[in-house]
């Protein structure tokens with residue numbers, strides 16, 4: 001599933017390729033992808049003739065501002081946004097296609113249909129123009145510039161296990177199963193370490209690793225897993241998977257201690273960690 005670095009890579013491609021282009025029409029063939037709109041013709045009616053002005057991102061959500069409208073895209077499990085010059089057949093599962101004036105196309109391809117595309121009803125008042133539909137999201141690590149001390153205070157006020165908290169989109173937007181494992185390994189903290197048990201220095205160090213890993217992944221175009229489902233707007237896979245130190249590395253040697261990386265069923269998915277390097281924590285602090 002695409003997380004922040006993959007969404008940011010797509011955002012940069014969209015910014016380069018679509019800003020300034022005028023939309024001639026929007027073709028919707030996958031009703032599930034536009035499920036927030038009772039009338040699937042609405043995206044076409046509202047976007048037709050508008051020019052793309054800016055491409056933003058909040059966590060895993062992408063936003064295209066075009067005239068008075070903001071188109072929001074979430075890639076879900078398997079979604080791709082692919083640019084095309086408009087020649088040649090569209091790939092299967094091209095559920096929503098934005099056709100530009102010059103005939104080029106932005107194709108939303110999503111075999112598993114967990115992703116979605118919708119027009120925002122309007123901005124959330126008083127919060128940097130974030131679409132109202134994204135008001136529930138927590139801070140974005142790359143764009144909100146949250147100070148480390150503030151992060152530490154927020155984190156330490158929570159009794160949740162660290163992995164659950166890092167993946168909680170209402171706490172911090174954009175981190176999922178891959179990057180939570182990589183961040184926690186870098187910080188030498190186990191997935192089930194209670195957030196409230198960290199001291200201030202540990203919490204600040206965790207934040208430094210979080211920012212460093214997300215930025216490093218963006219530099220390499222994000223992570224494409226073995227299914228190679230994640231692609232940038234040009235159809236290229238990311239390369240950060242080559243730098244993963246624990247994720248999907250069960251049984252391989254830990255780069256820290258040489259022991260085997262372990263996989264643990266957790267919250268309906270898998271978490272990967274090193275039992276030698278990552279500490280579980282002393283249990284929740286008492287009030």
Ligand SMILES: [Zn+2]
Nearest residue numbers: 254257274277
């Ligand atoms: Zn280790």
